[in-house]
Amino acid sequence: GNRADSDQHVEFVGGNVQPVTSKEDWDQKLSEAKRDGKIVIANFSAAWCGPCRMLAPFYCELSEKHPSLMFLLVDVDELTEFSSSWDIQATPTFFFLKDGQQIDKLVGANKPELQKKITAVLDSVK
Template structure:
């Protein structure tokens, strides 16, 4: 699944969360804001309850858990609703990825 996603964007940030998760609800607007600010990155939202089999293959122990992927390879992981750390990781990824044209 990730292989086909990387054809669209070389960098994917996957947010594994749940509708009942308080910290997930708190960080959700910030995650949306990041996705709007950085259209060259692909931001995914994975509901661990709706996609439980898929989530278990990623060994999710807590929500939210963010995975950072570049060209299909995991380059980072963040567990918890830590907005400053999430921003820091996104900035770090942007600094390491060459500038590419924005999607329409």
Template sequence: MGICFSKKRSDTDESVRHVEFAGGNVHLVTTKESWDQKLTEAKNDGKIVIANFSASWCGPCRMIAPYYCELSEKYPSLMFLTIDVDELTEFSTSWDIKATPTFFFLRDGQQIDKLVGANKPELQKKITSIVDSESPAPQHK
């Protein structure tokens, strides 16, 4: 399981910075306003939000990004967001991000779960658990 700890990024390769983090149904959040807009949208649609706080220089973040995109396509009932901790430094600090990637699971803007590190099985388990808890129980006649 990979975790990266905070470091200063170099601006050497801006052109490919976000390519690996956006895709599928993953929304790249680049401003506090777009964060607020996505949370409002999720609340109105009754969706759980999974927020991936990551960094372009973080190996484990890059490793799990394609899997995160796959999950976003597999679970359209959830809203998948990615926040670059270097781009939104103050905002990320307000979430007390100590390592990347850190995944927050939010219902109506409130944290219901959290996962630190690029742990694919644990991420899948938490998503499955959330989806199962959101699904109405089958009706037996």
């Protein structure tokens, strides 16, 4: 395989973060989350985006801390068509989904805000 390419992904996917490889894969993961009553956090990022890379290790960390949530990673360059259906103005953009419906959204690599929204989401399901 292409070394440089695989290196870029290493920093993005760790902990319990699952990369989304296709629209079908996305649908499958969402129905899985629905079945298990899990809230989904989808991180729409790009490998070339500095703030995305900066936030990636933190996102992986969060995924380990909160196994009751499903953490997904969508590469906007790999899934261009799918990503454009989500009207993404900037990367990273985080979508919070419950039963397939968007319940919250965060634009930008804002760690405290991401943490806050995750806490709020967790409180809402207790």
